[in-house]
Amino acid sequence: MASVSAYHNQQYLIDPSVLTVLPDVAQVLEVAHHGESAWAKASRIHLLHSDGSEERYFMKVSVGHHGREALGGEFEATPAMYAIAPDFCPKPIAWGSFQREPDTHFPICKFYDFADGVPEPVSFCEKLARLHSSHTSPEGKFGFHCTTYNGDLPQDNSWHKSWEAFFANGLRHVLKVREDRAGPSPKLDALLPALFDKVIPRLLRPLESEGRKVAPSLVHGDLWCGNAGIIDESTEEGIAYDPAGFWAHNEYELGNWRPKRNKFTRRHFQLYHSHIPKSEPEEDYDDRNALYALRFNLHAAALFPNQDSFIHMAIEESRRLTTKFPDGYTGNE
Template sequence: MTSNSSADKFGSSGHHSQILAALPHAHQVIEVREQAKSAWAEAFQVRILDSQGLEHKYFMKTSYGHHGREALRGEFEGTSAIHAITPEFCPRPIAWGTFTSQPDTHFYLCKYFEFAEGIPSPSPFCEKLARLHSRSCGLVDNFGFHCTTYNGDLPQDNTWCPSWEQFFSRGMRHVLRVRETRAGPNPELEALLPNLFDKVIPRLLRALESDGRKIKPSLIHGDLWYGNASVIRKTGDPVIYDPACFWAHNEYELGNWHPERNRFGKEFYQEYHRHIPKSDPVEDYDDRNVLYGLRFNLHAATLFPDKVEFLELVLRTLRYLTEKYQMNAE
C-alpha cells in the first residue's frame, strides 16, 4: 500500500505493515501526515481504514537513536500509568517500538484528538489533575519510576528512593550534570550549589517528612506546562499528554506553573487546592513551589543551553533561596 499524500513521510510498505499490526482492526493505511516537529521528535496524524471501510485517526510520534527510543518508551509507560488511573484525562496509549526497516527510528502510537484553541479552564482541568494525584497517592511506597522518562531530550533519574528529599536532591544533581555536559561550567551556578543542597533542600523538604509527617508518592505528569494540556474539541474535556512521569510529592507538579511562561496562573493553584490541601508545613508552601520551579527552569536551561535567559532564571531563583535560608540557618 502506498500513501495518497505527498506529505506522507512514512509511506513505505514496511512502515505501514508495522503501523497496521499495532492498531486494532486496522486494514489499510490511508495517510501518515506530519503535524509538528521539534529538535528531538516529530508528530504525525495517521489515517486508516478498518475492515468495515470506516476511517479512524491516530497520533504517532517518532524519534531517533538510543535516547529517542528510551524517550518514547518512557512516554508510553507514563501515559499508560496515567491512563490506568484517570483514563478520561489522557489519550489511550496503543503501542511503541522500532521500525524494523529503519532500526534507528522509533515510534509511539496513541488515540488521536482534535483540540480546540487555548488552554483548559482552571476548574475542570485542576479537578482532573487532583483526581490523578489523589487516586494514585500511596499506590507505591517509594519515589521514582520503573523506567527513565524524559523532558524533551532530557533524561530524568527515576531510581527508586524511600525519601522525597533524597530523591529530589539526586534528580537535581543529575540534571545539573547534564546541563554542564551540554553547556559547560558556570562559576556563579557552581558557587550557589553547596547552599542549595546543604541548606535549602534540607530546610524545605525534610520538614515534609519530620515530626510525624509523611509524604505518600503520587503519580505526576512531570512536565505539565500549557503546551502539554489541551481541550478536546468534540467534548470540551481537558486532556494531558507528552508526560515525563514519576511518583513524587504531588506539589512538585505545580512547580512547573511557577515560571510565568507556562501560563497557569494563580487561579489554577486555587482550583487545585480546592481538591487537595497544601502539605504541612503550610508556611513553607510558597518557597517549596519556588524550589520545585527551580528544577523546571533548570530543565529549560538544559534543553536550550544557548538561551541565556533560562540560566539567568535559575541563578535568580538560587540567589533568592540561598540568601534566605543561609541567613536563617545562621
C-alpha cells in the first residue's frame, strides 16, 4: 500500500479532470509512462477503488487543436465499435481536456498487457467480421459524424450515399495532405487523372451497379499490427485499438493487411472471408484490395514525408492499376 505522501504525489501527477472521470477513486497507486509516438504520449494509471478493488487504466495525451480532434475522433470511434463487438476493442471510459492545461487532451480506456505478435486469426477475424456485419450507419451512408485521424492525418469523413464517391473524396483529401507536407510528386501527379477517372470507377462502380449494393460497415480504419495486440498469451487472442473509424465497404479494412510491413497473413484473409464472402464481382477482388492498400500507403507517405519508400510504392501501384484498366468503367450505369 502506498504511503499517504506517496499517494498525494501520485495523485498530483493526474490532472483533476482525469480524476473526475475515473470511477470511485480511493487512491492513486501509480502513474507510469507507457510509450509515445510522434503525436501522443501514453500513461498507465493504477487505482485503488473505494470498494477495495484495483484497476489499471490507459490514458493517451496530445496537445493542440489537432490533438483534441484526433483523440476525440478516436474516442468517438471506440464506443461505436464497442457497442457492436465489445470483445474486439478496449472498453472506453471517457475523454476530455486537462484542467491545469486546457490545451492538453486525453481519452481513457481499460488497460491491457499486450504480448508480442499479431493476434491469432480464428477469433480475431470472427470478431472483426462481427463488427463489419452490423450495417447500422445513419441513413445507410458512408462516412462518420466527426473527423477521425490515422495517426496525425485527419480523414475527410463527409457523408456520401455512394461508396465510390466517398472513397474518391477521401483519397483526394489524403493526397492533398501528403502534398502539403512533402511537396508535389510529378510522377504520382501524372498518374492521378487516370486513377480517378478510370481505375476507381472501374473497380468500385461495379459494387454498386447492376443491382448490387454495398451496405456500409463500421471499420476500424487503421488495422495494422501496431494497433492490434495479444491479450492472452496462452490463446493468442487479441483486440484492436487506436481506431480511425468510419462507415465503409468492409473490404476497405483489409487494404491495410496487404503491405507485408503490417504482418497480417494469408490465413487472416482466408478466415475473415469464411465469415464474410468477397464482394461481387469477385474477379475484381485482388485489384480492389490493391486500390485500398494504395490509400494506406499514401497515409504512410503523409505521416512520414521524409521516407520515400511509401510514395514509391504508391506510384508503382498506381502505374500498375492505370496500365491494367485503361478503359475505365464500361458497364451499365
